Amino acid sequence: MTDRSQLLSALADVVGGRYVLTSNEDVAPYATDWKRSSTGVPACVVRPASTSEVAGVVRHCRELGFTIVPQGGNSGLAAGAIPDSSAGQVVLSLNRMRAIRSLDPVGMTIEVEAGAILQTVRENASEVGRMLPIAIAAEGSATIGGVIATNAGGLNVLRYGMTRDLTLGLEVVLADGSVASGLRHLRKDNAGYDWKQWFIGSEGTLGIVTAAVMRLVTVPRHSVTTLLSVTNLDAAISLFELTQQDIGEALSAFELISAQSIDLIERYAQLKSPIAAGEWFILLEATSSLSGLRDAAEAVLAAGFEIGWVVDGVVAESDMQARQIWALREHVTEAEARRGSSLKHDISVPLTRMGAFLADAEAALETVAPGAGLNLFGHLGDGNLHYNVLLEPDHDQQAINRVVHDVVVKHGGSISAEHGLGQYRVDEWLRVAPDADLRLASTLKTALDPDGLLNPGKILPSKLSHSKAIGETI
Amino acid sequence: MTDRSQLLSALADVVGGRYVLTSNEDVAPYATDWKRSSTGVPACVVRPASTSEVAGVVRHCRELGFTIVPQGGNSGLAAGAIPDSSAGQVVLSLNRMRAIRSLDPVGMTIEVEAGAILQTVRENASEVGRMLPIAIAAEGSATIGGVIATNAGGLNVLRYGMTRDLTLGLEVVLADGSVASGLRHLRKDNAGYDWKQWFIGSEGTLGIVTAAVMRLVTVPRHSVTTLLSVTNLDAAISLFELTQQDIGEALSAFELISAQSIDLIERYAQLKSPIAAGEWFILLEATSSLSGLRDAAEAVLAAGFEIGWVVDGVVAESDMQARQIWALREHVTEAEARRGSSLKHDISVPLTRMGAFLADAEAALETVAPGAGLNLFGHLGDGNLHYNVLLEPDHDQQAINRVVHDVVVKHGGSISAEHGLGQYRVDEWLRVAPDADLRLASTLKTALDPDGLLNPGKILPSKLSHSKAIGETI
Structure with a gap:
């Protein structure tokens, strides 16, 4: 039996054969991101129905040498949930774990499984006069697990904060197949390290979020x-x-x-x-x-x-x-997409540097893509701008990325304000991040996932090239 | 030369002799907490004036085998900044690092050194019509580094969140003496792991906060x-x-x-x-x-x-x-202190469990301290109650702690809502914490401070007993 057929058989034992997808047709929706700009070839797609099934999948993948790409609603903007083309990665979709486990309108919390669709969760809260104030365009497909894994921003950050600020408790399957359960419904908890913070925004590279407790707010009149x-x-x-x-x-x-x-x-x-x-x-x-x-x-x-x-x-x-x-x-x-192709940047700078950033970025862009059109919009209150360059056939995308990000760094900004690094921005982050950021990231990754089982190549380069890249950079 | 005299000489080279305190009189204010319930015997007290001096102190302590207890305003309620009695710990006071580095009323941020007094920072913000909404009784002595290290709560959490929610950037000296600089003035930053979250609320056990960028808000009319x-x-x-x-x-x-x-x-x-x-x-x-x-x-x-x-x-x-x-x-x-001694519990439970918690706690207390008086107050909106038992001479404090905390756990609560574990609640936390919490805490501690240099015995037991305790518990 090949490794792959062993894997398929082991996973079928855990989740049932019909939830291990292998045909091109079945796998396709999980292997390409919604922008259709990134496609991978997974070993298979597996759809567990419970936390213990997720843990079982992790253990079998580890044992048989396959890595894991956790996936929620596949609505990300940085291809963080798309496998590589090696056929050595298993896409672990949480889309069968959709239960709303509890809803407390007085304590204002909701406990849900990771695959619950954001819109569904919002509707459930709304029915009891409460609101989960995460407002993103993809709410009809994005999952709670996905918004947590990417620390999603959106339209209400100014008032209610990022997803991090609304997450009270997490249940996570770790790289060793054990389950860390911290589904607390508390506003305040200073007992020990607040480990849920490590996993929020970690894009599935440190653990697999299987359930969460979110904070709700009242609906303004x-x-x-x-x-x-x-x-x-x-x-x-x-x-x-x-x-x-x-x-x-x-x-x-x-x-x-x-x-x-x-x-x-x-x-x-x-x-x-x-x-x-x-x-x-x-x-x-x-x-x-x-x-x-x-x-x-x-x-x-x-x-x-x-x-x-x-x-x-x-x-x-x-x-x-x-x-x-x-x-x-x-x-x-949508208008930007209809015009043609574009190169997106999801940047933030301090509000008081926004004007200087725009002037410097325009000048820098002139050196590599003279006369390029721009589509600029974003959340001014958060200092977050989507700095999208309208591409022409002769444009050098890497050169554009570099000059824009260099100006971001010059003004004390971030090259990924709310979309995450995924796989699109890994190289640029390695290029511009302070040594300490890379060193600390590598330390935590090594501590929690020493064998590089979880979403390799996202945020940090995959295991082999990783050691090298960190070694070179620091 | 003894180890200690070598240390004093090395530290004097880094910070200047007058900032290495050794006489009983000089050391006393740093060796006892403000409640006077915990006193230690440090090797010395060292008062660096800059981040690089802090890094130098860390390197020398590491080299000569002394551990470090970081200290801010020494206003904590869990003795997290008090050394043990071994004379083998150096108290590293941040109280000379008080600079307000920058204040941006438009971007609404303030960058300060760790030893800046909370009240001073609030006054600086206030002068430009802005507010740092951390409202605690100890604001006249508490430092920014201390409120960050303990993720302080206080009177405004309901509206503005804990200190974590107000911290935008950190500069931290790590256990190896290197400096991690992340003094960002950004509302949104999803580039890589948000490592500042690891250090917030870690009570000086993972790194020493030397400076921070805090978020300000407008002053309501x-x-x-x-x-x-x-x-x-x-x-x-x-x-x-x-x-x-x-x-x-x-x-x-x-x-x-x-x-x-x-x-x-x-x-x-x-x-x-x-x-x-x-x-x-x-x-x-x-x-x-x-x-x-x-x-x-x-x-x-x-x-x-x-x-x-x-x-x-x-x-x-x-x-x-x-x-x-x-x-x-x-x-x-104050009234509680004037009456006599008391046993404080800083607990939180979900709001909807508060009534059942109070009934169960009273019944449980009756079994170990019949008729004990109570001083109950707190932040109802946060589910956070200070459940203080008025002690009589015949009371068994450990028994009281245990029954109260057992009821907290039964109702899904936390035994440390806003004051931290410090040294007072370490044993109780080890007793009641889920295995995953201990295992993950131990993992991060080992990754960032493998030799147990920083604040040993706080949050987790000190290095030697630690390995044992974790081994036993899990």
Whole structure:
């Protein structure tokens, strides 16, 4: 019996034969990312139904020398859940583990299995008047395990934080096949090291998240949604500062969209901006349990007009108008894709460096891709910009990546603000990360997964090349 | 030359002779905790002035076989910064590293050295209209390094989270004497493992925090402070739920104080409650940038009266009245100390288990300390209760600890919600912690500090007994 047939037989014993997928047709949806920019060839896809089945799969893979690529909804943007082409990796899909285990509206927690779809979890919370405030475009396919593994950001980070801030407890299958159970429903727990933090955002390289307890919040009663255009970036930042002061904790989104992005949307997504253009557009949303929100928001806008920051603006008068405003923001990526290929950067810099970053990045880009079009949008309140370069056939993608990331580093930023490193950004991270980051990452990886069983090649290079790369870099 | 004289000489070369303290008088303030319940005998106290001096101290201690106890403001409640009595530990005080390195009111960050006093940092932020929302009684002596090392909680956790949620970047000296620099001023950074999380709350056992970047928030314009008495715990929880719904994100404190605690305060702290007693008192504070706050708060109270949850209540009409209300809460610990000795428990349970926890704990306590008085107060909104037993001479402290903690575990709680394990709760944690917690803690400790140089005996038992204890437990 070959190693692979031994594996298939062992896994079938654990999960049942029909949940070990091997045909090209069955495997295809798990082997290619949703952007169709990365495809691998797995040994098989295995779909366990329980934590103990996950542990069983891990033990057999370890024994037979196959590595494991954990996968949730396969909606990631960095191909972190896609196997390589060696046929030596097993895709471990959590998509049969979808149970909502408990929902506590008073303690405001929900305990779910890793494969539960984000939207389903949000709907369950919503039915009891609570909210899981993780708002990402892929909510219909992304899983809780996936958003935890990537520490997903999204549209509400300004107010509610990243996924990390909303995760209270985890159950994780470790590389040795043991189960670490920490499904606590506590807001405060300082007993020993808070090990769940190690796994959040680790992209399946340190352990496999099988269940989680998430923190819920109450649903605010009032909301206000506005679309504005502003003269320039300084005006946008000044307006953000004023909004923070006058609307404070009620501010839930302060999205930045460039005029070029709105052009793209109007040309490729058949939508129309309802207001006159400035250099930038801002989508501002605030929600509160308190009345007085709309008055405060209108006062901020009036001040913005008077000072000259704001060119034009509209306040949504209905839910439908609010949805129309959001539709513009939500079609930015689609419009970009319809235009042609592009090179995405998911960067963050301190808010006060954003202007200098943009100027320096444009100058640097001019040296490697003169006249390149840009699609710039993001979460200004978080200092997070999606700096997407519209590619032309003669562009050198690696050169573009390098100059953009060099400018990010120069301004104290991150080359991966919310999408994770996956496999796309591993080389760039190795190139620009401080030695200490690489050394500490390697230390934890070695401590928790000494044989490199879990998602090799993601975040850090896979085992063999890894030792070399770390050795060279440090 | 003895090892110790070699050490003193080497450390003097690094920091200057006057910053190596050896006389009993000089050493005393560093060798005893502020509660005067734990005293150690250090080899010496060393006070470096810079990160590179800290690194030099670490290297010399390692070389000469001395272990290190990092210390901030020495205001901890679990003796986590106090050396043992072996004269083999060096207290490394960060109290000369107090610089405020930068303050960015727009990006809302502050970068400070570890020894900066919390109150000083808060005052610096306040001068530019910003706030570092860590509110603890010891703010006048606690340092930023200390609040990070213990992941301090306090009075504003409900709204702003624990210290972890407010920490954006860290600089840490590792056990090998190298410096890991991650002083990022970013809200979002998913590039690689977020290693700062490992050190937050690790009580100096994994590395020595030498500087940090903290997140600031805007100062709310409006506030309302009320003191209420309620019929029973269920009424308190129902009122909390209503408050979450109607005041939502503006709620910043929902403190619970038992009627017995108010009795203690009236007898031992010469303060008087302005309202009639119920079974419990609640101190509710909400702050917002929006108007409408006071109306919302008064509506909640009116509803609470009408339903019969609330016995009596007062809304502060001035800052002075608000301070008087807070004075009651702030004197709970002092009144307890003036009465006599007590045994403190810093526990958390899910909010919905609080009632069952209290009933079970009382019954369990009756078996080991019949009729014992209690001082119960805490942060109801966080499920965090300070369950303090008023000691009588015949009480068996270990037996009391055990029965209380057993009930905590039964209800899915934590035996250390916000104060940390320090040295006081190590044995109890080893007794009740799940195997996975101990195994993972041991794994990280071994990976980052294989020789047990940093704060041995805190969180985990010191190196030798440690291996044994872990071996026995798992």
